[in-house]
Amino acid sequence: MIIPHPLLGPRDAQEFVYLGDASLMNRPDGMTAGIEAFHDWLYQRDNPAGIHRELWYHEQGDRSWLVVTRNTLTHEILGAELARDVARAMGRTK
């Protein structure tokens, strides 16, 4: 697969390490959330057959974590963003 890196252009997916569903970005607050919330966040998956937003790490590249949108039925990649930008857009600014 070729991942369209937002800064570096097309890069072979072999340079990346895969983590999983981008919903892992929504980590509960450990001071307020309990076991149930952490369980649902860490263990439960939609696992869709189709469009999937997922986290890839450019380990053999610029060490960026990316949010890649990919079709799990065809492996077609529809886009990639810097995970940090996505996270900040979600309000993780301070």
Place this chain on the structure above:
Amino acid sequence: MAEPLHALTALGRPEPLDETIGALRLTERIDIALASLAVRKGREGDVAAAAAAAGIPLPDPARHAAGPTHAAFWVAPGMWFLEAPFATHEDIVARLRPVFGDAASITEQTDAWICLDLSAPDLVPLFERLCAVDLAAVPEGHATRTVIEHLGCYLIVHGRGAVRLLGPRSSAASLVHALQVAAASLG
């Protein structure tokens, strides 16, 4: 005060490697000091200004640029590797700190890497057997990380016939072996 310690190259030798294999000239560089420069949060402007004042280039992603004393290449968002002459800048971190103050995080990288200069009339046949970088298509000054025989390396293109490689120091022997074998296989 005890007398100074002697140095060995990444290949464990007193002298740097300088070898010709077919059309390839392979030269180990131990005369380059290296440091990483990372912008602290929200200090992009300060770092840019300080760098400009000091004549230190901070190139765009995937680029390498040379200044009067320092050259630099982009390694990650908000992070560059700075090159300077080892003879005058062995203590490169101590010299850079005053320039950037608390606007940047600076870390010595000199000995983390084996630095190799490769030259040949045309390096494309060699590199197409080493890594996925499209050497024939990338511009001069292209700087990227790539994988060569399982090793993550930085590759800086100074032209179709001149490439600098930075490979992990502890695997220097494996990297050089891979380069030698690939060069020999070109026959």
Place this chain on the structure above:
Amino acid sequence: MTQTHRLAGGQIDRSRTLRFSFDGLPYLGHPGDTLASALLANGVRLMGRSFKYHRPRGPLSAGSEEPNALVELRGGARREPNTRATVVELFDGLEAASQNRWPSLRLDALAINDRLSSFFAAGFYYKTFMWPAAFWEKVYEPLIRHAAGLGSLSGAEDPDSYDKGFRHCDLLVIGAGPAGLMAALTAGRAGARVILADEDFRMGGRLNAETFAVGGMAGADWAAAAVAELGALPNVRLMTRTTVFGAFDDGIFGALERVSDHLPEPLPGRPRQTLWRIYARRAILAAGATERPIAFENNDRPGIMLAGSLRAYANRWGVAAGSRVAIFTNNADGLRSAIDLQAAGVEVAAVIDARPDAPPDAPPLPGIRHLRGAEVIDSAGRLGLRAVTLRHANGRTEVLRVDALGVSGGWNPNVNITSHHGSRPVWDPAIAAFVPGAGGPRGLVAAGAAAGALSTHGALAGGQAAALAVLGDLGLGARAEALPEAEDAPVSIVPKWHVGDGRGRAWIDQQNDVTVKDVVLAHQENFTSAEHLKRYTTLGMATDQGKTGNVIGLAVMAELTGRTIAETGTTVYRPPYTPVALGALAGRSRGPEFKPVRRTPSHVWAAEQGAVFVEVGMWLRTQWVPRPGETHWRESVDREVLATRRSVGICDVTTLGKIDIQGTDAGAFLDRIYCNTFSTLPIGKCRYGLMLREDGMVFDDGTTARMGEHEFVMTTTTANAVTVFRHLEYCRQVLWPEMDVQIISTTEAWAQFSVAGPNARRLLARIVDQDISDAAFPYMAAGEVTIGGLRARLFRISFSGEEGYEIAVPARYGDALIRRLMAEGRDFDAVVYGTEALGVMRVEKGHVAGNEINGQSSALNMGLGRMVSRKKDAIGVVLSQREGMVDPGGYRLVGVRPVDPAGRLVAGSHLLEQGAAAVIANDLGWLTSKVFSPHLGSDIALAYLRGGEGRIGQRLRAVNLLARPATETLVEITSPHFLDPEGERLRG
């Protein structure tokens, strides 16, 4: 032997003669020959035996679809089993041998299977060999395994090397026949970066095998001219002897270049083959088409081959596969073979044309019997064809004396690669064949015969059109130039799959011996889906992947079920297109080069000392350093331990991961990374940190030092250096991007040595420029120092339990530092200790390491539960509180000592109550790490024990049921801290 069957003409170099041998007999051929063409030229037709019935076989084809003519090529360690004689490029001195026969190819004992074939019907083995049960492994299976298989491996290491490479292009053209050449010309002339790859050693495809004119010249000459023009274009790369074997995601193609297979052996330094990963923005599949036979009784004899191959041998190689031939066809193309062979001077006895109303003069057959509506119903000739029996339209049968028969059941477009991503081909009744379906690999289109355009003009036009479309996509302008003149004969075919009622044996899959009969049986037993048919009969599972047989099998099943072929379905083709040597897929990564080696800065020095090295991940570390007279490793290890505890020992710990962490939030960041607190750590101090995974299990540990207000240096375990760094990047980019934290690895930048023992400080004081007295540099201090003015880092930490330091200098000075330490250390009898001694000392101290940090253990399990702070949010804290992980009866780390000091312990032994039976219900835990403690004079071990603390002082049995006989040792459970539990030695 003389080349009795050599004709005039052909694209071989008669000026040179090559010697080769087959089954020990010498033969002659010419450059340009394949092994098959040269053998045929020498009158040799018998080249192999079939898989199941060991039927005598000759080549069916003249290409890579060959199911029959498989040989063991070359000898010794270079032996290549199952090599298709039809694609082996002849070289001087070539040696080949037939395979899967005994004692000889002509007289094969297992040919008895053919006589017994009715007992070996499809799937017979599923119905028997079940009694008695034990007989399967002991009797039946060994017989089957011995009989099965084709060629054999040499058993020796492959002496050749293999390269890998990466190439990039705008357009990859797969196949250099008329379509591929036209596509490459069109794109190349327009300036696109083009790679043209062809599996053959001569580009041109069918044009080399036909007598057609293209653009007013012989097709082969036109092809040569096109190749020459392409070769002159700087933006075009020609790759002959290169098979594109698979399409992968996003325009990545796997291609195998046979660099040296046409030579007796590779030139020095050169690889045998190169595996290319081709990155193509677009690709055109111009792989042509493969002819298929018609099944009739005994249609598998040597001398019976595909009609198009029969003429290919005559036209390209100047070889007559027989002296008197007939053609059996259901389509007009078959007639071309008759015409070409006659023109080449071969007697053509008849064209047996299954089409009842075949047009008489399309094309005309001067002086050749054209038997319309006739079909071949049987053949004769044990080791080679002697005659065929045909049935005329009027039902009369006739025996025709021929020694070669060309069969044409029509042509199958080579759609294989279009279905590598799961797309199913669709049925095209006009040509009675499957053509590429929708949903193939993105960016790939088929053109020419591969897309069902079976005429030369159709191929040229298709190739050009496909290239123009690609150029449009890529924004490269190009105009359609006039196509060269070429034949454009329409396809005239009347589907004919097999002859007869299915009772006789008519071969469909010749290599696996699947006949029409077997398909009938599969239908009878309701294995009617395409996949069931394939799996039950093994149709299409041979080395040719059913290139000639699959469609016939489906067609026969369609007949039997009354469904259409389209309804019956297809089996999806999978990579590789043709088989690929495993050596090529591995490339250089084998033997000692399987993975890179990582060496420590003291490696050169340690090697001089005769150190024994051990693989720790990619690293080579000193395991111990034997001294003269030491014959057993334990002597060396015990000495290193005792000397360290008595005076001072030095160990290279460079392999531990080092990560520089800076930023105004660095302290707060570490509070979230570690389960214990770091923001309160004073500058110039270090602290042991425990890192959890989000599931609450221990991830990693190490000491982290605060070098400045906003600057920390983290150490990780050797094994987890990379994963911890990845985790930190994840946390700072994804989870907490609001924090100001920058990180970078410095593992390789610094050479770091542990200096431990009562005299550690005295030794270091001689080297370090600064005052490191206990007052100036107390326990757990960290800071920057100098050695002869050279910048260095000093940490007062210990893994051994002794007063210990770790000192680091830039890596290039590591060799000098170890020499300096050992030189200055002579006065203290300083030793270097390796990983074994390190292991002994850490077990004596009860420190956890890899065997305890196994990914299945929590801080509580390790007796470190108190380190988990609930005052802050840190990775893993919440889920570490789940009921199953706080069970008081769960595993706890304990120490284990044999009650009898002479008693032996074995790591991995399990713990049982005295008198309890050795069953899982009584299992209490296991020994994680075991060492011999020279200090205590006995084996000691760490263990995970259920309800551990509560059992300290108890006596249990450590059993090792793997020992022969099983062993057990009475042990006492102790604290894991065998030595200096209060840590007085640390503070010195």
Place this chain on the structure above:
Amino acid sequence: MRYSGLRVIAEALTGHKGWKPVWRDPAPQPDYDIVIVGGGGHGLATAYYLAKEFGQKRIAVLEKGWLGSGNVGRNTTIIRSNYLLDGNEPFYEFSLRLWEGLEQDFNYNAMVSQRGIINLIHTDAQRDAFTRRGNAMILNGADAELLDQAQVRAMYPFLNFDNARFPIKGALMQRRGGTVRHDAVAWGYARGADSRGVDLIQNCEVTGMRIAGGRILGLETTRGFIGARKVGVAVAGSSSRVMAHAGLRLPIESHALQAFVSEGLKPFIDGVMTFGAGHFYVSQSDKGGLVFGGDIDGYNSYAARGNLPVIEDVAEGGMALMPAIGRARLLRIWGGIMDMSMDGSPIIDRTPVEGLYFNGGWCYGGFKATPASGWCFAHLLARDEPHPTARAYRFDRFLRGLMIDEKGQGAQPNLH
């Protein structure tokens, strides 16, 4: 009809006219007592044991494609019970014992062949871990042996002992491990179930679940509504898709695993072998092909295919271990979709929907589990309580912190 050597001979002499269809193709009935979703190995085994061992009637198996088109038809055919953890080992040992009597039980030769499996050891830490594991196996009533380097060399002299990056120091061996002709397992169970009245319905895809008052009423399918008192889902690879019809999310991701077979070769490797310093395992089929595999591709996928990096990685492991296979040719690559669970272990459990039961999360360990999985799922469906050897395979083990994490990788499915 009963299969036997005599029958084969009799049929051979009379033109094979007597062989009957191995299964019927019945039209679905309006409703059943128990409907199994998934006509792969686990689903067919479940139906077989429900009918044969648990006296259940009115059973149907719904298969969206052809019988055996699940991972039972696309695996590397290995059977073994060399697991470490309490939650797993008794179950897999139960499975191995069922394999040992399977052919006589369902009167079909699935070529269960116990030629032994060895896990190679390259480091002292591996030996310690395998010693712990081997002891756990024996404590569970399984067989295990620890081999030294000489014993391994005697068994497989062509392995790379002398010029290897990671020297072989020994192996953990289970002699009762081996291989099975995978398709035959599906066919044998299908035949056995069909002959006991189970309706095996092919080309019947579940498109919805009819649930009322928290209870399952039946299934919407491409062949119409089919009522059911109980529904058992055994569709590893598609678990999340099917269970989504019940509005359930699972602790499972779907990943592609590639497998490989070489051209047919004369006998070379007798048993099964796993490389301890790379991602490679191999055996040789009775037909002569080397059957081998390695890691999953590592990213979520429902496309039954993979990419080059893993193919090369597997070949590198193979060549590092066995430099004599360099000139053997890879014949075919195929891919299967794995249910990768959060701890690498399976789930056989009830669901929040009354009457709806789940069997999945097999990662790439599903084939060897087929008999026990079928038996234990049948036990749960018939008696509404877990089989003793499958008690740990619960959904709530993640909530309660009772993971069964053989590899110790934590909640990252692609690492198991």
